[in-house]
Amino acid sequence: MYRYIGNKTKLTAVILDRIAELIGLNGTVADIMAGTGTVSYELRKRGYSVVASDMMTYSYHHLIVNLTLSEAPDFRTLISSGRLGILRSENSYEAVLMYLNSLPPVKSFFFEEFSPDGTPSNGGEPRKYFTSDNAAKIDSIRETINEWVTNSLVTPAEESLLKHTLIMAVNEIANISGTYGYFLSDFKKNATDSIVLKPLVFYPTNSEGHIVKQGFAEELASSISADLCYIDPPYMKRQYAANYHILETLARGDFPDAIGKSGLRDWWDQHSKLCTKTRGLQSFETIMHDLNAPYFLVSYSEDGLFSLEQLVQTFSKFGKVTTQEIDYARFRSNNSKLPKQLKEYLITVKR
Numbered sequence: 001m002y003r004y005i006g007n008k009t010k011l012t013a014v015i016l017d018r019i020a021e022l023i024g025l026n027g028t029v030a031d032i033m034a035g036t037g038t039v040s041y042e043l044r045k046r047g048y049s050v051v052a053s054d055m056m057t058y059s060y061h062h063l064i065v066n067l068t069l070s071e072a073p074d075f076r077t078l079i080s081s082g083r084l085g086i087l088r089s090e091n092s093y094e095a096v097l098m099y100l101n102s103l104p105p106v107k108s109f110f111f112e113e114f115s116p117d118g119t120p121s122n123g124g125e126p127r128k129y130f131t132s133d134n135a136a137k138i139d140s141i142r143e144t145i146n147e148w149v150t151n152s153l154v155t156p157a158e159e160s161l162l163k164h165t166l167i168m169a170v171n172e173i174a175n176i177s178g179t180y181g182y183f184l185s186d187f188k189k190n191a192t193d194s195i196v197l198k199p200l201v202f203y204p205t206n207s208e209g210h211i212v213k214q215g216f217a218e219e220l221a222s223s224i225s226a227d228l229c230y231i232d233p234p235y236m237k238r239q240y241a242a243n244y245h246i247l248e249t250l251a252r253g254d255f256p257d258a259i260g261k262s263g264l265r266d267w268w269d270q271h272s273k274l275c276t277k278t279r280g281l282q283s284f285e286t287i288m289h290d291l292n293a294p295y296f297l298v299s300y301s302e303d304g305l306f307s308l309e310q311l312v313q314t315f316s317k318f319g320k321v322t323t324q325e326i327d328y329a330r331f332r333s334n335n336s337k338l339p340k341q342l343k344e345y346l347i348t349v350k351r
C-alpha cells in the first residue's frame with residue numbers, strides 16, 4: 001500500500017494514452033518528478049525509453065527497481081561471502097529476504113526515535129510511528145543492509161532492490177494517516193502486524209536503455225533530452241521531504257537528528273520551490289526553457305497552488321497549450337472533510 005500524495009496509479013491509463021496520441025508508441029519520455037515511479041513503470045511496459053528523476057533518494061531506489069530490473073539480481077558476492085549461512089531458498093533474492101526477516105531485533109535509531117518504548121534524543125515524548133517490535137526489526141534490517149553496502153557485498157542495483165523492498169514493507173505497518181508528517185496517537189490495526197519483507201514480482205522485459213537520476217528538475221533539465229517530458233509536480237504547499245522523512249531515512253540509511261514532536265529530519269536540502277507560490281512558476285519556466293523536448297505534458301490539480309489560468313499563461317511562453325480535464329478522486333488523509341471529487345488537469349505544451 002503506497003499512499004503517496006499525487007500518486008498517479010488511477011490516472012496512468014489516461015496519461016499514457018495522451019502520450020501515445022502525441023508521440024506514438026515509441027521514443028524517449030522523461031518523467032522528471034517521478035515519485036513512486038508508477039508512471040515510469042507504465043512507460044517502460046508500453047515500450048518507451050524512460051529518463052526518470054526526482055529529488056528524493058527513496059524515489060531513486062524505486063525508479064532503479066521499476067525501470068532497470070527484469071529479474072531478481074543474483075546477490076552473488078553476498079551469498080558467496082557466507083554471511084547468510086545455509087540458504088533456505090534456491091532463489092537468492094528470496095533467501096536474502098528470509099535472512100533479513102529472521103534477524104534478531106536491535107534497539108537502535110528507529111526504536112529510540114520512532115517507537116513508544118524509545119527515548120528520543122531531543123528529550124521529548126516517545127513517538128508512535130511503529131510498534132516497538134517493528135521499530136527494532138527495522139533497525140536490524142536496515143543496519144544489516146548498511147553493513148552489506150559499506151563492505152561492497154551488494155551491487156548498487158541490489159542495494160536499491162533491498163531498500164525498495166524494505167520501504168514497501170514499512171508502508172504496510174506504519175502507524176500514520178496517509179503521510180509520515182505525524183503519527184497516530186493509538187496504534188491502528190495494520191500497524192500491529194509484524195513487518196515482513198515480501199519479494200517483488202518483476203516485469204520481464206524492456207529493462208535496458210533507461211536513465212535514472214536524482215536531483216532537482218530545475219537543475220537536471222539542461223542534461224535531459226526526450227521526445228516528450230511528463231511533469232507531475234507537487235500541487236500543494238506540503239513538502240514531500242517533510243511528509244516522507246522516514247522513507248528518506250530508510251533510503252539513505254543514515255541516523256539524522258530527529259527534530260521536534262514528529263521527529264522530522266532536517267529536510268531543507270530537499271525543499272521544493274514548486275510548493276511555493278512565490279517561486280513555483282519560475283521553476284516551470286526554468287525547466288521548460290532548459291529541457292530539450294518538443295512536448296511537455298503537465299499534470300495538475302484543480303485545488304493546486306496555481307490556477308489553470310496562471311499555468312496556461314506561463315506555459316504559453318514556450319508553445320501552444322491545450323488542456324484536458326479529468327474527474328479524479330481526491331487524495332485524502334483518513335479524517336479529511338474535503339469533498340471527494342475534484343478535477344485533474346492534463347496540460348499539453350507543444351513547442
Ligand SMILES: C[S@@+](CC[C@H](N)C(=O)[O-])C[C@H]1O[C@@H](n2cnc3c(N)ncnc32)[C@H](O)[C@@H]1O
Pocket residue numbers: 004005006007008009032033034035036037038039053054055056059215216217218232233234235240241272273274
Ligand atoms: C505528485 S508527486 C509525483 C507522483 C508520481 N507521478 C507517482 O505516481 O508516484 C511529485 C514529486 O515531485 C518531486 N519533486 C518536487 N519538487 C521537485 C523538484 N523541484 N525537482 C524534482 N522533483 C521534485 C517530489 O519528491 C514528488 O515525488
